[in-house]
Every structure is written in C-alpha cells, then in structure tokens.
Amino acid sequence: MTDELRKGLEGVLVAESDLSQIDGDEGRLIYRGYAIEDLARHASYEEVIHLLWHGELPDADRLDAFTDSMVAERSVDEDVLETVGQLAAADENPMAALRTAVSMCSAYDPDADEPATDREATLRKGRRITAKIPTILAAFTRMRDGDDPVEPREDLSHAANFLYMLNDEEPDEVLAETFDMALVLHADHGFNASTFSAITTASTLSDIHSSVTSAIGTLKGPLHGGANQDVMEMLKEVDESDRDPLGWVETALEDGRRISGFGHRVYNVKDPRAKILGERSQELGEAAGTPKWYEYSTKIEQFMADEKGLAPNVDFYSASTYYQMGIPVDIYTPIFAMSRAAGWIAHAIEYVEDNRLIRPRARYTGPEDLDYPDLDER
Ligand SMILES: CC(=O)SCCNC(=O)CCNC(=O)[C@H](O)C(C)(C)COP(=O)(O)OP(=O)(O)OC[C@H]1O[C@@H](n2cnc3c(N)ncnc32)[C@H](O)[C@@H]1OP(=O)(O)O
Numbered sequence: 001m002t003d004e005l006r007k008g009l010e011g012v013l014v015a016e017s018d019l020s021q022i023d024g025d026e027g028r029l030i031y032r033g034y035a036i037e038d039l040a041r042h043a044s045y046e047e048v049i050h051l052l053w054h055g056e057l058p059d060a061d062r063l064d065a066f067t068d069s070m071v072a073e074r075s076v077d078e079d080v081l082e083t084v085g086q087l088a089a090a091d092e093n094p095m096a097a098l099r100t101a102v103s104m105c106s107a108y109d110p111d112a113d114e115p116a117t118d119r120e121a122t123l124r125k126g127r128r129i130t131a132k133i134p135t136i137l138a139a140f141t142r143m144r145d146g147d148d149p150v151e152p153r154e155d156l157s158h159a160a161n162f163l164y165m166l167n168d169e170e171p172d173e174v175l176a177e178t179f180d181m182a183l184v185l186h187a188d189h190g191f192n193a194s195t196f197s198a199i200t201t202a203s204t205l206s207d208i209h210s211s212v213t214s215a216i217g218t219l220k221g222p223l224h225g226g227a228n229q230d231v232m233e234m235l236k237e238v239d240e241s242d243r244d245p246l247g248w249v250e251t252a253l254e255d256g257r258r259i260s261g262f263g264h265r266v267y268n269v270k271d272p273r274a275k276i277l278g279e280r281s282q283e284l285g286e287a288a289g290t291p292k293w294y295e296y297s298t299k300i301e302q303f304m305a306d307e308k309g310l311a312p313n314v315d316f317y318s319a320s321t322y323y324q325m326g327i328p329v330d331i332y333t334p335i336f337a338m339s340r341a342a343g344w345i346a347h348a349i350e351y352v353e354d355n356r357l358i359r360p361r362a363r364y365t366g367p368e369d370l371d372y373p374d375l376d377e378r
C-alpha cells in the first residue's frame with residue numbers, strides 16, 4: 001500500500017486494455033491498432049462498433065449481419081417513449097432524460113436478469129442500448145417541441161437514421177457522412193472519466209444498463225462531455241457581444257473562467273479529433289457561407305496557445321460542426337453519449353473478463369476520538 005496521493009488519479013495505471021491508445025505528446029489516437037484519421041476517413045460507425053466489441057474490422061458479410069442486428073433493435077418500448085414524452089414536457093435536461101430512459105430500458109430487456117459475467121448476454125444488451133439511444137434522443141428532442149416522434153427506418157445507417165428521426169427528413173450525403181464521422185471520432189478514448197464510471201460499476205458485477213447509466217451521468221459534466229455545449233454557447237456569446245473573440249476570451253480568463261474545449265488530462269498537444277473536426281467545421285462554414293464560427297474558433301485557438309499554452313480538445317470543433325448541421329445545442333452532449341456507448345460497453349465487457357472490484361481509498365483528514373454528544377447537547 002502506498003501513501004502517495006494522486007488527486008484525480010492522474011497517471012495512475014489501473015488496468016490493461018486492447019481497445020484504444022492515446023499518445024498525449026504526439027497527439028495520436030488509435031482504436032485496436034487503427035489510426036483515428038484512417039477510421040474517420042474510411043470506416044462507418046457500425047464498423048467501429050464491431051471493431052471495439054468483436055476485436056476486428058468486419059468483412060462485408062459480417063458487417064451486413066452486424067448492421068441488421070443493430071437495426072432490429074432500434075424501436076423503443078411504448079412505456080419508455082411515454083416516459084421520454086413526460087420528461088420532455090417537464091423540460092428535463094436532455095442528458096438527464098437520456099440517463100433516465102436508458103436506465104428504464106432494462107425493464108424491457110429480455111436478457112435483463114442474465115449475469116454480468118455472461119459476455120454474450122451483455123453484448124446483446126449493449127447492442128440494444130446502443131441501437132435505442134438515437135431513437136430516444138430524437139423522440140425527446142421532437143416531443144419537447146410539440147412534434148410526434150418519428151419511427152426509425154431500417155434502410156438508413158445508424159448516423160443517417162438519427163438525423164432522419166430528428167428532422168423527419170432524410171439527411172443529404174454530406175450531413176449523414178459528417179455525422180457518421182463524428183460518431184466514429186467519439187466512440188472510445190481510453191479510461192476517460194465516464195468510461196471509468198462504467199467500469200467501476202461493471203467491476204461490482206452489476207449490469208450493463210447500470211454501467212451505461214453511470215457513464216451518462218459522468219459524461220454530462222462540463223469538465224467532460226458537457227463542454228461541447230458550453231463551447232457553442234461561448235461562440236454564440238462572442239457573436240452576440242459584437243466583441244473581438246480575443247477580447248472576449250481575455251476578459252473571460254481575467255474573470256477566472258475556464259475556456260471550454262481547451263485543455264486535456266492526457267493530451268499536451270492538439271487533440272487529433274479536433275484537427276479532423278476543425279477541417280469539417282471549416283468546410284461546412286464555407287459551403288453554407290457562414291465562415292464566422294470557424295473563424296472565431298481559430299482566433300480563440302491561437303490566443304489560448306499563445307497565452308495559456310493550451311490546445312483544443314475534441315469538444316472545441318465538434319460544437320461548430322454540429323451547429324452548422326442544424327443540431328440543437330443542448331443535445332450535443334447526448335450525441336457524444338450516443339457514440340461513446342460503444343466504448344463504455346466494450347470497456348465494461350473487457351474489464352469484467354479479468355475483473356477486480358475497483359475500490360481505491362482516501363486519506364482520512366477528519367477528527368478522531370470525539371465523545372458522542374447527546375441530542376440536546378449539540
Ligand atoms: C471529452 C472531454 O472530456 S475533453 C475535456 C472537456 N472539458 C473541457 O473542455 C473543459 C475545460 N477544460 C478543463 O477544465 C481542463 O483542461 C480539464 C478538466 C479537461 C483537464 O483538467 P486537468 O488535467 O485536471 O488540468 P487542471 O485542471 O489541473 O489544469 C491545469 C492548468 O491549466 C489551466 N486550464 C486547464 N484547462 C483550462 C481551460 N480550459 N481554460 C483555462 N485554463 C485552463 C488550469 O487553470 C490550471 O492552471 P493552474 O495550474 O495555473 O491552476
């Protein structure tokens with residue numbers, strides 16, 4: 001036992017994993033050996049899920065069978081949809097609504113009672129969770145606007161089907177491909193905070209719905225996945241202020257604010273995902289004649305590098321990319337969850353295969369040897 005205190009578990013090695021590797025000094029990310037740049041360019045989200053869950057990129061037949069098995073699970077039980085509608089009517093936070101709905105899905109899962117050590121049952125449950133999240137999120141978003149949910153389609157990819165269910169309109173090729181790429185980029189990232197939550201829950205041999213529910217709650221925070229929404233709110237604030245982005249950021253830093261989308265526990269350089277999303281944000285802005293979001297972003301990026309030595313993380317350029325795709329700002333973080341579900345499930349399954357209960361300790365700094373006072377003496 002060591003008494004060295006590592007706040008935030010920084011740099012502490014707690015497990016071995018075949019899933020993803022991050023080189024924080026070189027700005028490199030790989031999923032099971034494949035560079036994120038290659039996967040973003042060539043792989044669909046379905047291929048990446050297969051890679052993470054089954055250890056290899058599928059051949060064409062396997063990909064078809066895997067895609068069909070995901071498509072078959074897109075519909076959500078009526079009771080869950082009704083609850084989602086109630087949460088929408090109550091104007092619940094979208095991440096909180098997703099957390100509740102995913103948790104509720106376990107009541108309707110045919111494998112709900114199978115033990116966590118049953119890998120195949122956990123995979124089936126994980127597949128259902130991953131397939132249903134887009135349906136839940138699209139329904140929630142529509143219902144709070146007073147619109148009816150749109151039934152999933154079987155002939156569209158995971159990414160295109162979500163945009164279709166969100167807008168009741170089939171997305172064009174650029175939108176579908178951009179969204180698919182965003183899902184690929186967010187699918188896994190080592191032992192980040194939400195994945196660690198998922199694993200901590202899994203390490204008690206609890207079920208995969210509980211792991212994903214824990215993880216959604218963890219991703220929601222502004223220091224983690226919640227930052228993508230904050231970035232867009234910042235860019236809009238800059239825009240509405242009519243100030244130069246540099247002046248705006250300078251004031252924010254002087255006020256002691258953190259600039260969302262910058263800094264990272266592992267990357268000391270620009271996040272490779274931010275590079276890819278930045279290019280896409282620029283392309284979308286040029287195509288739509290709205291280059292200002294990308295321009296604000298690059299100015300802020302330069303300023304943060306010069307003044308703070310901090311580089312953008314994945315959340316910085318996903319924000320303007322989603323904005324230019326017409327996606328509502330407060331569902332950016334649930335979209336992150338939609339993708340990361342694949343990584344959470346992969347890690348939970350991998351961890352349980354060589355399980356050890358996660359249970360660190362804290363150094364006690366409170367008082368000792370107090371005399372217990374009677375109620376009327378306090
Ligand atoms: C998908 C993701 O989760 S990516 C991360 C998304 N989160 C964000 O973008 C939120 C903004 N970023 C941050 O708050 C942090 O950079 C984190 C939480 C991501 C990483 O934090 P840590 O590794 O714990 O670094 P820590 O918080 O100790 O910061 C180190 C120093 O950089 C500063 N710093 C870090 N990020 C920022 C930022 N975004 N804006 C301003 N200053 C920052 C801190 O103030 C600190 O300075 P100090 O030593 O003078 O006090």
Ligand SMILES: O=C([O-])CC(=O)C(=O)O
Nearest residue numbers: 188189191192193265314
């Ligand atoms: O790895 C982290 O700490 C945060 C992150 O970038 C992610 O989860 O994608």
